């Protein structure tokens with residue numbers, strides 16, 4: 001009987017927070033440092049994330065699955081999932097006002113409690129609306145994200161995100177840093193009542209602990225910063241291009257989404273994962289060749305443009321070109 005009870009307890013715990021383990025301390029940086037490009041290449045512009053005037057539009061993707069899409073090309077998207085018993089929200093957006101927009105959208109669809117809020121990374125534009133969610137909403141994130149936020153302050157982050165909001169620091173007014181309650185390591189899952197939701201960490205990508213939310217039955221993924229929307233390329237923000245590729249390969253081996261809702265950009269098909277892997281393959285190979293032919297890093301990256309075989313969303317061309325040059329710098333460093 002004792003063994004049986006212990007087994008049941010283990011099962012119950014693993015449903016709520018599986019594989020909890022502390023992240024490696026070496027990966028943990030304060031959010032402020034995550035948001036500050038150390039050495040931007042020529043032509044690089046910070047991602048335009050100013051939430052002022054942003055209206056999130058609700059799009060129903062399947063029964064119980066909703067995207068919240070920004071009305072500008074790159075400001076944050078979010079989402080929510082409704083089961084028979086409860087609601088789960090994906091990312092709380094930039095500040096209290098934006099977080100409230102998400103809560104209001106949930107309330108337009110259902111009265112069920114918002115029992116879970118998932119934070120996909122430690123950047124302010126994904127977590128700064130946390131504080132307006134109900135007190136009994138449990139916030140879930142990768143343990144590394146929690147560690148990063150625990151050594152951050154709103155003021156520090158606001159200063160370093162200045163470039164993404166056209167210097168308008170008033171968008172951070174009223175923000176209180178509310179830390180997630182539950183950390184996970186590789187996978188967390190919950191059943192909201194006839195609707196299972198998974199959250200995965202496949203490895204480092206744009207930042208060290210980018211997490212992906214997945215509906216296995218409906219085959220819909222929320223990829224946040226790991227995979228931007230349709231007609232984009234990745235941004236190897238943290239520098240590990242080969243690691244980023246390995247992470248995306250693991251994602252492709254583990255889940256098979258038909259629909260991808262990114263944290264930034266338009267809704268994409270599942271094929272976007274393979275496009276990202278192919279792009280990273282290409283630049284790693286090009287960097288290797290450049291290093292072998294004694295091309296300098298600057299000559300390799302400073303004026304580079306994206307191979308036209310990767311069609312780019314026209315409104316994002318300048319931003320993506322900056323990301324591309326950044327990626328080339330990183331790939332070149334790795335090839336040496």
Ligand SMILES: [Zn+2]
Pocket residue numbers: 076123125126224225263264
């Ligand atoms: Zn983001």
